[in-house]
Amino acid sequence: MKYFTTVNDIADPMALVKEALKLKKQPYAFSELGKHKTLGLIFLNPSLRTRLSTQKAAMNLGMQVMVMNIDKEGWALELEDGAVMNGNTVEHIKDAAAVMGQYCDIIGIRCFPGLTDKKADYCEKILVQFMHHCKVPVISLESATLHPLQSLADLMTIEEKKKTAKPKVVLSWAPHIKALPQAVPNSFAEWMCKAGVEFVITHPAGYELCEDYTSKAKIIHTQEEALKGADFVYLKNWSSYHDYGKVLSPSENWMMTKSKMELTNNAHIMHCLPVRRNVEVSDELLDSPQSLILQQAENRIYAAQAVLKTMLEKIS
Amino acid sequence: MKYFTTVNDIADPMALVKEALKLKKQPYAFSELGKHKTLGLIFLNPSLRTRLSTQKAAMNLGMQVMVMNIDKEGWALELEDGAVMNGNTVEHIKDAAAVMGQYCDIIGIRCFPGLTDKKADYCEKILVQFMHHCKVPVISLESATLHPLQSLADLMTIEEKKKTAKPKVVLSWAPHIKALPQAVPNSFAEWMCKAGVEFVITHPAGYELCEDYTSKAKIIHTQEEALKGADFVYLKNWSSYHDYGKVLSPSENWMMTKSKMELTNNAHIMHCLPVRRNVEVSDELLDSPQSLILQQAENRIYAAQAVLKTMLEKIS
Amino acid sequence: MKYFTTVNDIADPMALVKEALKLKKQPYAFSELGKHKTLGLIFLNPSLRTRLSTQKAAMNLGMQVMVMNIDKEGWALELEDGAVMNGNTVEHIKDAAAVMGQYCDIIGIRCFPGLTDKKADYCEKILVQFMHHCKVPVISLESATLHPLQSLADLMTIEEKKKTAKPKVVLSWAPHIKALPQAVPNSFAEWMCKAGVEFVITHPAGYELCEDYTSKAKIIHTQEEALKGADFVYLKNWSSYHDYGKVLSPSENWMMTKSKMELTNNAHIMHCLPVRRNVEVSDELLDSPQSLILQQAENRIYAAQAVLKTMLEKIS
Numbered sequence: 001m002k003y004f005t006t007v008n009d010i011a012d013p014m015a016l017v018k019e020a021l022k023l024k025k026q027p028y029a030f031s032e033l034g035k036h037k038t039l040g041l042i043f044l045n046p047s048l049r050t051r052l053s054t055q056k057a058a059m060n061l062g063m064q065v066m067v068m069n070i071d072k073e074g075w076a077l078e079l080e081d082g083a084v085m086n087g088n089t090v091e092h093i094k095d096a097a098a099v100m101g102q103y104c105d106i107i108g109i110r111c112f113p114g115l116t117d118k119k120a121d122y123c124e125k126i127l128v129q130f131m132h133h134c135k136v137p138v139i140s141l142e143s144a145t146l147h148p149l150q151s152l153a154d155l156m157t158i159e160e161k162k163k164t165a166k167p168k169v170v171l172s173w174a175p176h177i178k179a180l181p182q183a184v185p186n187s188f189a190e191w192m193c194k195a196g197v198e199f200v201i202t203h204p205a206g207y208e209l210c211e212d213y214t215s216k217a218k219i220i221h222t223q224e225e226a227l228k229g230a231d232f233v234y235l236k237n238w239s240s241y242h243d244y245g246k247v248l249s250p251s252e253n254w255m256m257t258k259s260k261m262e263l264t265n266n267a268h269i270m271h272c273l274p275v276r277r278n279v280e281v282s283d284e285l286l287d288s289p290q291s292l293i294l295q296q297a298e299n300r301i302y303a304a305q306a307v308l309k310t311m312l313e314k315i316s
Numbered sequence: 317m318k319y320f321t322t323v324n325d326i327a328d329p330m331a332l333v334k335e336a337l338k339l340k341k342q343p344y345a346f347s348e349l350g351k352h353k354t355l356g357l358i359f360l361n362p363s364l365r366t367r368l369s370t371q372k373a374a375m376n377l378g379m380q381v382m383v384m385n386i387d388k389e390g391w392a393l394e395l396e397d398g399a400v401m402n403g404n405t406v407e408h409i410k411d412a413a414a415v416m417g418q419y420c421d422i423i424g425i426r427c428f429p430g431l432t433d434k435k436a437d438y439c440e441k442i443l444v445q446f447m448h449h450c451k452v453p454v455i456s457l458e459s460a461t462l463h464p465l466q467s468l469a470d471l472m473t474i475e476e477k478k479k480t481a482k483p484k485v486v487l488s489w490a491p492h493i494k495a496l497p498q499a500v501p502n503s504f505a506e507w508m509c510k511a512g513v514e515f516v517i518t519h520p521a522g523y524e525l526c527e528d529y530t531s532k533a534k535i536i537h538t539q540e541e542a543l544k545g546a547d548f549v550y551l552k553n554w555s556s557y558h559d560y561g562k563v564l565s566p567s568e569n570w571m572m573t574k575s576k577m578e579l580t581n582n583a584h585i586m587h588c589l590p591v592r593r594n595v596e597v598s599d600e601l602l603d604s605p606q607s608l609i610l611q612q613a614e615n616r617i618y619a620a621q622a623v624l625k626t627m628l629e630k631i632s
Numbered sequence: 633m634k635y636f637t638t639v640n641d642i643a644d645p646m647a648l649v650k651e652a653l654k655l656k657k658q659p660y661a662f663s664e665l666g667k668h669k670t671l672g673l674i675f676l677n678p679s680l681r682t683r684l685s686t687q688k689a690a691m692n693l694g695m696q697v698m699v700m701n702i703d704k705e706g707w708a709l710e711l712e713d714g715a716v717m718n719g720n721t722v723e724h725i726k727d728a729a730a731v732m733g734q735y736c737d738i739i740g741i742r743c744f745p746g747l748t749d750k751k752a753d754y755c756e757k758i759l760v761q762f763m764h765h766c767k768v769p770v771i772s773l774e775s776a777t778l779h780p781l782q783s784l785a786d787l788m789t790i791e792e793k794k795k796t797a798k799p800k801v802v803l804s805w806a807p808h809i810k811a812l813p814q815a816v817p818n819s820f821a822e823w824m825c826k827a828g829v830e831f832v833i834t835h836p837a838g839y840e841l842c843e844d845y846t847s848k849a850k851i852i853h854t855q856e857e858a859l860k861g862a863d864f865v866y867l868k869n870w871s872s873y874h875d876y877g878k879v880l881s882p883s884e885n886w887m888m889t890k891s892k893m894e895l896t897n898n899a900h901i902m903h904c905l906p907v908r909r910n911v912e913v914s915d916e917l918l919d920s921p922q923s924l925i926l927q928q929a930e931n932r933i934y935a936a937q938a939v940l941k942t943m944l945e946k947i948s
Binding site (some may be wrong): 343344362364365367368369371372375376410493509589590591592593594595599602609610614617 | 668670672680696698700702707710714715716718719722724727728730731732734735736884937
Binding site for chain 3 (some may be wrong): 036038040064068070075078081082083084085086087091095096098099100102103104157303315
């Protein structure tokens with residue numbers, strides 16, 4: 001595995017889940033594998049869980065970690081080939097990426113979408129150029145359109161908690177006060193479509209996700225209809241894909257509550273965090289035994305560790 | 317020891333001082349104790365000495381260290397239980413703390429007071445909630461009201477330098493241009509009251525500290541009277557506790573000078589740094605052989621190391 | 633070697649180059665040398681290559697690294713002896729440096745010039761005071777006037793690529809939209825003057841560098857004249873030294889292009905990065921096989937490692 005930016009980068013997602021669950025039991029079993037190997041973590045946007053869990057994963061494998069916060073304004077990267085750089089950009093991404101690839105054995109990079117130019121966001125301008133120029137294995141720490149480390153941790157969590165061979169998993173849009181990226185729901189959708197679960201997405205009209213990721217999902221616009229018999233309910237806000245980056249106002253209240261959850265098969269609640277409590281999901285659900293939010297967050301360590309281990313085995 | 321946030325968290329302060337002084341002589345004697353253990357250092361306010369000395373202490377014990385600067389505005393934490401989070405806060409402290417507790421074996425956290433709401437500051441809203449939700453041992457890296465790592469280092473320094481069994485230690489208010497927290501003087505007072513020294517506090521009227529920490533101290537409002545026969549003089553500014561967070565203007569000049577020090581028993585000068593030279597204390601004192609400011613700063617390493625060692629021994 | 637701030641700090645520059653080239657072949661040959669030794673990297677100005685390459689170098693030697701970003705405004709240091717600190721500065725450099733020297737075995741520090749007060753910049757006020765007060769070995773990570781780690785990496789690169797015993801090396805001023813420091817060209821000049829090469833500097837009138845560094849160089853104001861027969865062409869912008877910190881407008885276009893390079897002996901192109909593409913140098917040159925920019929950047933690791941190794945051998 002040279003890149004980890006989408007579920008399509010891996011041959012067998014469930015095998016990776018099993019590897020991650022094994023590492024969760026024995027985190028230090030490969031603590032020599034990363035000796036003299038350096039992981040560079042580059043953040044063009046802020047991070048809490050992703051930075052700490054990935055750093056921890058690397059240290060469990062004996063790697064060194066260097067963190068770079070490249071504020072877009074402080075160290076603006078030029079993305080256009082052939083640009084005459086007499087403006088605000090201080091370095092071309094081809095130079096920055098090539099240099100960082102010389103200093104690191106594996107690079108993780110986070111770059112959020114601008115949410116104004118759909119085409120630029122969805123062609124993953126920054127990530128793709130970075131991968132092309134840095135020459136070393138690259139892990140997405142959440143790109144403009146996908147967040148595969150989160151989805152791998154989510155799938156691990158479902159695997160740990162599922163009671164039937166083919167559980168029903170519902171991704172439900174949730175309210176928020178800001179325009180958020182589609183990366184987490186896109187990514188969750190593409191992983192669920194490969195995970196051997198019954199996968200349903202529910203959201204208000206106008207919030208359809210990009211079909212590249214949802215073509216195998218069942219989409220239901222009535223939240224209560226979708227929830228029936230669910231084993232897992234994943235809550236997440238996203239901004240409109242078709243009316244790109246916009247916040248639409250649904251007429252119903254889409255916040256997940258205990259009374260709505262009564263329609264499910266005593267389902268577990270999932271969320272990638274940070275969660276806007278009592279806006280996206282009610283406190284009583286988040287603090288209930290059915291909530292998996294902390295387990296998902298803990299699994300982020302071992303998701304990252306499984307990916308790093310696979311990459312290290314290739315480059316050692 | 318699960319928490320280190322006040323002198324009351326430890327059974328025997330002098331035993332901890334002795335442990336720290338032993339580590340100062342052999343910093344690497346326990347360099348395997350922290351293997352595969354991670355210290356998370358969370359700063360809601362900036363830090364220089366505390367970050368570097370605590371990081372160094374952890375590395376001396378073989379720990380991994382992850383530093384998180386959580387700017388209050390950039391990643392505002394919600395503190396109210398049951399809040400409808402449709403405002404500026406992006407994550408509830410209960411979620412942030414619980415997640416960080418999963419990624420770290422021990423957590424250090426710094427959170428200064430706002431100096432506007434005395435009750436909120438003195439109930440240590442952030443620290444207490446963080447401890448409650450993170451589940452792992454917590455070290456205060458200076459809270460709203462106390463700074464125990466500083467006080468432990470101060471007590472180590474007095475122990476190293478004292479010439480009599482029961483030296484006279486004077487804490488003297490010093491001028492400053494800003495409103496500063498009461499954490500360092502509160503903390504110094506609560507440690508000195510347990511340290512077997514003769515402890516005197518001197519400050520202008522109106523600068524009385526919270527009595528929870530000073531009830532066993534002798535308080536004298538005339539600086540020159542207080543200094544008589546002192547063996548150690550600790551200088552520090554603080555804002556008013558009773559007229560909360562305010563800067564009052566004393567009629568006398570409270571800056572410590574060489575001529576005032578002639579009243580003492582050739583006392584040592586102490587300050588936690590950073591010091592406003594020639595405002596709080598004169599250069600000639602700070603640069604004299606009687607100054608212990610650098611020794612205090614050096615001892616910060618071993619104070620933190622003694623606390624970490626004690627915690628590691630419990631969780632190993 | 634206690635300090636590494638100028639070529640004059642080392643007895644034999646070519647011996648250090650050879651040491652660095654040896655480390656490039658065997659980066660982990662001395663991975664125990666830095667055990668229990670801490671490198672502190674202090675940035676008063678932002679850094680990408682320097683931070684990562686120096687951190688990597690230290691880790692290759694088994695050192696621990698602590699990075700401090702001291703924003704000049706956030707933690708303003710007082711530089712004047714005897715100052716009454718009732719203004720914006722929060723700590724005297726004598727205290728900050730002395731404390732950091734207690735926490736670190738070697739310190740690297742970056743402090744750019746203000747470009748308004750030539751005398752203050754060229755007496756290296758911050759660096760010199762820091763060295764004086766911190767007591768431990770100090771490495772310049774680029775000071776107001778020099779950038780020796782860059783020059784050492786540059787000389788390594790020339791040594792690797794030269795085809796004759798005494799190659800012709802041309803330092804050519806290049807256009808830019810901002811006023812940049814003279815540190816890189818000053819430093820390159822002082823190293824080249826000791827390197828046994830034929831060294832020529834070319835720049836528009838008014839861009840003369842400080843003679844302390846260029847007295848042994850041949851200076852030619854006609855770029856095309858200077859380029860004739862060159863084996864290496866080093867491109868770099870700098871602001872005026874004599875009309876201090878100013879950007880003058882040359883009547884000619886000084887951007888380096890392929891057609892100008894035809895005057896050379898099929899010369900290599902060098903630049904310290906970041907480079908303003910198609911302003912300082914054209915894309916076709918930077919992306920050609922003659923470009924050494926990535927090799928220079930890679931050599932930054934081993935330049936730093938050679939310096940650290942030399943220092944560690946002294947203090948072990």
